[in-house]
Amino acid sequence: MKSCVKCTRLFNNIYKHRPHVTFRSITGLQAWNEELSTDLKHKIEDHWSSRLISPAYNENDTSREKYYVLSMFPYPSGHLHMGHVRVYTISDAVARFQRMNNKNVIHPIGWDAFGLPAENAAIERNVAPEDWTKENIQHMKLQLKQLGCSFEWDRELATCDSEYYKWTQELFLKLYDAGLVYQKEAVVNWDPIDKTVLADEQVDENGCSWRSGAKVEHKLLKQWFIRATRFSKDLLEGLDDPILQDWRDIIKIQKHWIGECNGVLFDFDLLKDSKQIDFITLWTSTPEYIEHCNFVAVSPNNTLAKSEGEILEDGTKKLFIHAKNPINNESVPIFVTDQIEFLDRTDSYLGIPGIVEQDQVFCDKFKIQYRPINLLNEQEIEKKRRLVCKKAQALQVGGYWSSAKLRNWLISRQRYWGTPIPMIHCEKCGTLPVPRTDLPVRLPKLNNKSSQKRISNLNDSLEWLNTVCPKCKGPAKRETDTMDTFVDSSWYYLRYLDRDYKEDMFNIEKAKKMMPVDLYIGGKEHATLHLYYARFVSHFLHSLGLIPEREPFKRLLVQGMVMGRSYRIKGTGQYVPESQVKVIDSKRNKAVHKETNQPVVMSWEKMSKSKHNGVDPSEMLKEYGIDTTRLLILADVAPTSQRNWNSNTFPGIINWQRRLWLTIQEFINHRNSFPKEISTEEFKKLDDYLYDSRNFYVKGATFNYCTSQQLSVAVSKMQGLTNSLRKVPPALFAYSLQFERALACQLILLAPMAPHFASELWSGFTSAPHRLNTDSEIQWDKTVLEQKWPIVDKDHKLDLVCQVNGVETMAIKIPKWEIEKLSKDQAMNLALEQKEVQEKLITRNVVDSEYTFYKEYEGVINIITVQKVRRKVGEN
Template identity: 65%
Template structure:
């Protein structure tokens, strides 16, 4: 049998596991932990890391769906990728160790303008460019040690995926939620495509090309998200949502308060009223919709710009609108005399209910008849409901929304995107493609050479087709979908990427959704999250999903920031190698070549700023698991991470101390040192027992509840300190030492799986085992262990607070704390002398009760007045 420990660190061979493939240690314990050793460890364990995929129909374990936002395949990982996918992997591994049935998928957000432009620059097809990038990045993610379920992998550019994005469009179209109309859009003259408002910077330039954006009238496809506005707004108060924090405010701000109703008024030009030509009119008084006597628009409204770009003052337009309830033809004015709702460009003039509208009507000779019941609000709610129901029945709106919210414009005039499944027939108009003819595939092109223009209009074999309705000649829609459509539902396709009966399996959706934890950047916390929520609400309305809200819990991570250097005079970025640092605390530096003053700042890592760090360089210089630990340590996942090598020594030293601990453990278990006095041994044993329980509690809380993985890392370092204080006799003879060391390695495993696997292999092969209680599975790898549990006789805390300040702590055994109800907790808290003193002369107005099983319980008593100034200062200093 191979001797796995070298030189003078010999081990009794009968303790080596027969499971060589998964438990063989490299046996390098007498060598210093160098980068070369780390690489050997990672190469050895990379293919052996235990990973369990989701088991369908497992009724014994709770499912846990952990989802990270899928990457755009740019061709290489950056440190932001390393951060999000290390966080995701750590949580997935943690939940598996806690016996959860984990879903942890990955895929590629593979359509879009960057790939198309890159392919054009290189005279390639965007498909070849994208697939090559996916292959390279997939290899990097595997190298990073991420435990993704690769059998669920998908790419949005795969016809087997976008077939179902097209199915989503058809579902929306059938429900009257997808429509085409002329719109005033942001046009990028360089990239030759429409941009959303959010893709235009404060100077009116394109976010990608930098070109000055133009306004252009185009016929565009929209999704009527406003129909679900009130539902989406109220859904943010759903009890299913946890840890959304300020994202709820961002979402509510985006949607706006839904205190009015949208109605669709058709446009009348001369004697012509076109079926699909309409204007959305919002009013806070839907009960008086029949009393609308005029419509006013701003100068930036489509109707105004289409008629005359140089309107001044108040001017009546040649077009008119038709009130869908009365068929009355209404005049349309461009004016600044009226006060429009913020971010709204349309005003419903109801003279009988508004002094402002009355004055405008009288001034411009608009006829109306006074109503005697205008001020009778007794049945306003009933009337509003009646009007809205009627509007829905005749398909002219009737849905509550905000004045500012607009429908989702999904048209993009580019090639590399999901084709919109519509054909245009001279006889039948716009006709949906039949489902049996999906997917409508993009044509195969060897390269894209005409920069800025989609070739779809020139691909006659693809463009010309037959009408699904009459069989006559027709042409395909040449607009493709915004990539936000692809990403609005990808988490549902993960459930079964090969399912062929629909977008996803309804049965699996009811078993596996909603997502338990969604991890991603804050830059996607408004639009992407809004669109994904809309699609989920829509599919729930069809009975296809068990919940309206798709994501229970959010972990919004901060960016990885690099220090950038710019010449003060020109603003030109220069690499760090050309900078002489004078005083980095005061951000002072000069250019080595010219002596010019340099401005040093922390900015998001990017090539253009020359402040990026290549993950491959980190892997090579420090090792994969060290890189994972560095990206997680020191800074909360929700905060920006300033990448600074000054923070590295702490992690490097910690890994070295863990390595030495296993070396010492093997040495003392093979060559038993003499015992120490019993009282001293017991004191050491008790200390390790207490440390083990204390750090299990803290680390578990930081992994699963507070989401502060960085604090979890520091807690583990604290446990290492406790373990290394033990004398040799305790290494050799103490059950509590053995338990604490096993705990240490298991706590480490989710964040450094290769390194922890090697530590565990050394640990389990040591002789003279003491723990035979079944708590440690000696024949299994570290990633197959149970997450350590607190001992039954270790007391946990009921933390009692008043107005957010800790007053006192009451100790409970774990079994008792986990059963604690709010009513009992209040009673116990109010019986404490410290609480009674704090509550003197105050009334209790509310209680916030939070129970974290296995960790702690918190009860925050809120009063009708804050504590006196002196007391507040005392509490703050003590906490």
């Protein structure tokens, strides 16, 4: 479609007699005589809010590729903050982009609704947590709809709904059936403010709670654990799965958290007077010699340290408790000591004196008898390891590779507002799972009167607590601990697939079609805990044959925090509002308090009401409009980067919207009038310019939407296309096919980010007469969100970039249709034929070479060849 003789004839033909064909127009406000004000933006958004096309995932459509885009579901705090605006605008823009690229998109939303914040807030207000949470959900749901997000609301779920947590309890029972759940006493982190246990991950480097900020205490309590360490090696190896894209630093964080899986865990029963009283999990890097272990050592910080025993020299204590080796059933002594060098983040040790020198020294010092060991060769070691691990696994006493520092998942929480653990305690029959026919185990209802006292845990409700043993039918009590909320969020992405499914946790057949998640969007603060637990559950369910892939999330988009400018009085540290501050030098962060003239420290911090640096999204929507707010949060800074919220960047976006509005106004006017003619040569030159601009910016914007995920750069590319459109004279507005194509592309590229505004612009574009593009490229009778995503023209020339030793030497211009068919060898030969490349190769004294060849985005974006060369041996 590039301008040539055909285009010149078209130009001449239009000048002589402009065709007028009647088409159906898309109905908008048609306020094209008005300037674009905030009031008009609101009118546009009110008009289009109920008209935006957002087709849901079609389960019966097998002709299109599915695309599951998922944003981490929010905690219903009651009000959106700018971090919410950022993540859900990103999510919505991606979902709309993929729909316009003919993908069958799954885009659900829900609420991470259990947990301490809701319970504490309810206590402060003397209301039931359930009522508080439901009110917040309704308010935030309204705000998300105001933001224009195209979520599939018929998939909406809340973790506090019994129809959801019934299946969280089912997950618990599946883990229990697989031998992955146990209860034991442990020294735990106790939050004295929130009065609940915290996992190690929920305690900061200063020993304070991640929620309340209180100094954590240590208590000995009986707790529920999930054996996440059984999948340690799988989870570690899964991070190298080629299915994962853009995990970047998250892989490093996860690998550091899991640790090197260079040893095996075994459960040793603890015996007192030949009776089992508990068990201890021990790690060894030499499982092949486990039958030769002679003692167990624990540090003074271990739970067993307070047990009775005989005091030996140097403060070492030999316990009256023994440990039973699960492989040979031999009992070995247990010592509480600081004479052993424990590995980092460990407080127990398996002593094999025939292998490790410090073990031998310890045995000699405390007169522990041991036998010499015949060392095995490599082949024998591998064989023995397999046999030992296989035996331990069969006995369900370990035998799985893990790191020494990784711990099992402590899920017990001593609070009311959480998923009840489906276990029953009977004095006669012991601890038993709740029968599946009795699920869900619902939380007892709390009215406002019962909420006026501080809610401690489920022990407060005796009627709920007392139940019947499922085995002997005698009196029994329910488990009063609730689950860590990370259990609720470890599998929600599967429940979205069929929220109302009654047979199991999720619809297995739909999971096979719709999993894994193609793009997962959320904050980096969840890189360790949530992603680790979600991956663990996915690996576990995959091991049962219930889902098709081990890894639940193919691609990550880890968005940065939205930061606000804070002001603190130097010396006191008191936060003050910006209105009370006089800024002297913003570049040097110099400011003073207006009333006292005291120095003020300026910094960027996470938005917070207490810091007076928060921005209310409702006020943003009111002052600037929905789409302007969406563009502001996406522009300037890449999604993965920290966003310092600064109004100085606003004029660029606002002016760009005005220029787009003016462009449509002028397009309509020039198509209805007869602008001054220009020469055929000048027309062709500008028509070609628009052709190249269209292809260049479509290529760039598409790449940044899809491949690089740099939505801020996509905004810049679209602004570049606007500049191209604004440069040409009225004759091109009126008579140029390439202007019409470029303007259509401009609006289509904008639509995922600013759907209301783009829809109104499109209505003006399609209302103009004398349409030149009459093929299927532009679907004139459909809205902008129903258009096909534009592609680069086949005849448009792309760059084949030649690099020598990583340095770009030259670019060869090749038509897109030709470059798509170019093989590796053809690309290499073509590069070697170029004079500039040959000169570089001669000066480098190349003796051999290798190269890679790849397409950045399905042939639409540049195809690049990279030639790497080596110099002669010995050359400087």
